[in-house]
Amino acid sequence: MTTPLAARIAREYGTPVAVIDMDKVERNIARVQKACDAVGVANRPHIKTHKSPMLAKMQIAAGAKGITCQKLGEAEVMAEAGIDNILISYNLIGEEKMARLGALQTKAHMTVAADNPVVVSSLKQAAAASGRPLSVVVECDTGRKRAGVETPTEAIALARQIAGSEGLVFAGFMLYPTETGWAEAQKFHDEALAGVRAHGLDATMVSTGGSPNLKNLGKLQGATEHRPGTYIYNDRMQVAAGVATWDDCALNIYSTVVSRAGADRGILDAGSKTLTSDTGGLDGHGLILEHPEARIAKFAEEHGFLDLARSNTRPAVGDVVRIVPNHVCVVVNMMDEVVMVRGDEILGTLKVEARGKLR
Secondary structure, rough: OOHHHHHHHHHHOOEEEEEEEEEHHHHHHHHHHHHHHHHOOOOOEEEEOOOOOOOOHHHHHOOOOOOEEEHHHHHHHHHHHHOOOOOOOOOOOOOOHHHHHHHOOOOOOOEEEEEEEHHHHHHHHHHHHOOOEEEEEEEEOOOOOOEEEEEEHHHHHHHHHHHHOOEEEEEEEEOOOOOOOOHHHHHHHHHHHHHHOOOOOOEEEEEOHHHHHHHHOOOOOOOOOOEEOOOHHOOOHHHHHHHHHHHHHOOOEEEEEEEEEOEEEEEEEEOOOOOOOOOOOOOOOOEOOOOOOEEEEEOOOOOOEEEEEOOOOOOOOEEEEEEEEHHHHHHOOOEEEEEEEOOOOOEEEEEEOOOOOOO
């Protein structure tokens, strides 16, 4: 069955379309800010999920100390909107990026991450171009094997290189422990901190992440801030991780059933160009709220293949359903805008201003 709100949205905007419930967005912002405040850790939300200056400003107004960006282009959009305290949690390399970072540093207080000497050497160019000291944190790998120095000894050496580089300031450490690896992260942190202090340095900023680790908030002794991102919308992965409920999932994809050629199958108008092919390690490609036993089994670009064999209810052609994505961050990056609702009221659209920033 199509809800009255879904029917109105389909008439006004068509489907597939991303819809955010602003009541849930505000509750999510308040809930996580309260959790950070309760353990004395600053909230530095990652904007990679929503990519919206308006939502970032709502997070800051609720108490966040600043924001995190993954791309220089995202940070440029946020700084242009007047946001001042920005961490770029990614290695930046190349003359083009250094020129842009230097220009950005004249508009906002920037901190950047580095995990190798090549990046640190490049960052001196940005500091020189801005005429202001540039804060740098050492990214530390504490189990994800993604980026970051692998040993405290490497972290200490890189901190010393940063501190000895003209225009750069060693600010501290950035970590993203696995959900079960916080004891190992503590050991890494303690050894690295002792090492830098032995050389007359200190880590005034120790940043942990992300939303799946909200259940571990405050566990790292010495942490000064946390970088959750997905919590503002939540998704199927966050529910599976135990840090959100279905009622916390603020973004749904509204999609129309366009074919029911067989009793146990159907086709949605949301395919890989809407929901993306990122399963997040889960079965199927999203939860259909009206038909939770149904599976979005596979995709073509504009087709979502429904497997209804285990579903006690079957949608009809023309039904508009609401889908909780597996991984909302990559879904939002496919959208130019999202529709905002509050209760049964349609508020209008919100532009996803920092989407598609590849650099």
